[in-house]
Amino acid sequence: MLHTINKSPFFSNNLESCLKFAKDGDPIMLYEDGVYAVLAGTKIEPAMKDALKKHPVYAIEADVKARGITKVLEGVYLCDYSCFVGLVEQHLVCPWF
Amino acid sequence: MLHTINKSPFFSNNLESCLKFAKDGDPIMLYEDGVYAVLAGTKIEPAMKDALKKHPVYAIEADVKARGITKVLEGVYLCDYSCFVGLVEQHLVCPWF
């Protein structure tokens, strides 16, 4: 199951809920304001580092760049929409809105 | 300063931010999904009890009833829009969206 998140983890509980339900190995796709989760040095970094041990974490690079996020947590895959589509080819999509 | 909150405290950080900025004695008006904060027995009850020591807390009764909230935290004033207007008469409004 592919989990998608589009809201800032500092504003909403979507990422938190996603991590509660996601099975080890489930990929997580961050896009729109969801990509703020990949910024290094924030208060959610510990939760993200933990998530990165259990899940492949992807973030849409266009969204990351648009927000001026340059310090990206190690292990996050920056990718484009073609990669997003590729993940959807392989997985049922669970959106966390 | 009157602080207004219309989002569920379980979903967004608005109440948390409000409580960080509100001065002792500042009234807080909960309306729309913001009224979920007055439900007794929830995980945010400790934060609300603390808030109730420092602030008069109001909640729009029509919103409370619409959501089936019957167990209301002690000390919360259930009120109508006339009371809301009355508070705005007396205070600058700081909305937490």
Add this chain to the structure above:
Amino acid sequence: MAEKEKTKIMFVMRKAAHGSIYAYEGLEAILIMGAFEQEISVVFIDDGVFVLKKEQDTKPLGVKEFSKTFKTLEDYDITNIYADRESLEQRGLTADDLIIPVKVMEAGEIAKIMEVQHVLLPF
């Protein structure tokens, strides 16, 4: 002739009622889909559990009271209705506070049911 396999569609309800229309428009979608003999299920997570809270009285607010309409799901043979245990607990609720019977489950169990769906629809 082999019967065509039913499509498994799960509604994932995570938003509270009345502050936004998602829960209501989600219910409208559930009712339509329920009429078409597919395998519909519904799970209530996070603020979504509030949608089923008993004793909602929307008259003073002047909007529709639709929580009662969830009772009709049974008529559509939609009986796979779940709620996340922790979401209820964090909101001080138990299954008794809800207007319809739901299967209260742990997140891990719910995730297993999600996994076998063909489609997950968020509301």
Add this chain to the structure above:
Amino acid sequence: MAEKEKTKIMFVMRKAAHGSIYAYEGLEAILIMGAFEQEISVVFIDDGVFVLKKEQDTKPLGVKEFSKTFKTLEDYDITNIYADRESLEQRGLTADDLIIPVKVMEAGEIAKIMEVQHVLLPF
């Protein structure tokens, strides 16, 4: 004749950029109001501090890059620009990460400035 007192209007920016239009439409409002000789101030709180993050490149996304436009606030004599220290800190940011100079303050100090405003506009 006594000069008419200027109206104190503060923009309270709490939303991140690009995921929603609030920050951008907030900026449009700031620029219009800045042209009218009132006493405009802006405070960035919570995700609002992200709006000023340096090095935004929206070309790959195909939307407007408007963070640079905040630099023009100076031309409108809007120099009372504040950011909440804790909001920056929780997001791993410092004043150096922002595209314009801001006065970094504690919540309590910001609240005192809010209190003397005539209007607070949230974006």
Add this chain to the structure above:
Amino acid sequence: MKFGILIQDGPYNHEASDSAYNFIKAALERGHTIQGVFFYNDGVHNVNKLMDPPQDDRNISRRWSELGAKGIDIVVCIAAAKRRGINNDVLVPNVRISGLGQLLELSIESDRLITFGTG
């Protein structure tokens, strides 16, 4: 007192529009003046005359038009409206489209400005 009302959210999708309406009704009942209502952001959708809700539901654009008919100045931000497809062709009566300068004027002329929104 003179109240200014800013509405940043669309109708039906969120409760903001209903809350603003209830606030205004209560303010009028308490003898206050509504200096003006300004629709910004998705709020511009509130005054679309093509709205056709179910019979048993409230008609939100009609409400605003009725307040306008009572002499309350109801203004829709032109920039926000154009972007979202609201123009004079679909505007309910007793409402006007104008610039953001009107929000400034409302801020200055009202004793209090209160905002209802956002998604």
Add this chain to the structure above:
Amino acid sequence: MKFGILIQDGPYNHEASDSAYNFIKAALERGHTIQGVFFYNDGVHNVNKLMDPPQDDRNISRRWSELGAKGIDIVVCIAAAKRRGINNDVLVPNVRISGLGQLLELSIESDRLITFGTG
């Protein structure tokens, strides 16, 4: 593969519409079929032909109309649209209004359905 796309959020106000469009473009480039696009909730505002954004900005309703012209079935939920003031008078070309049954059909006929939204 056949993809179904559900969009629950309005244009400009949130990024959902842009994300959905980018996803569809990438899916087509990878040789997939878009079985259909369904607009629900505030998503119905996406196909309003009166949209008139600034010259230097994208025109979101035109994008959807162009995808419709390429043969992709673009459907707007009638109940959500009526409530919000979207009808045939303001619809961009190559888009149709229909019932929620279409979302069910899309769910059944698509190999995958992906949702973009919500506020």
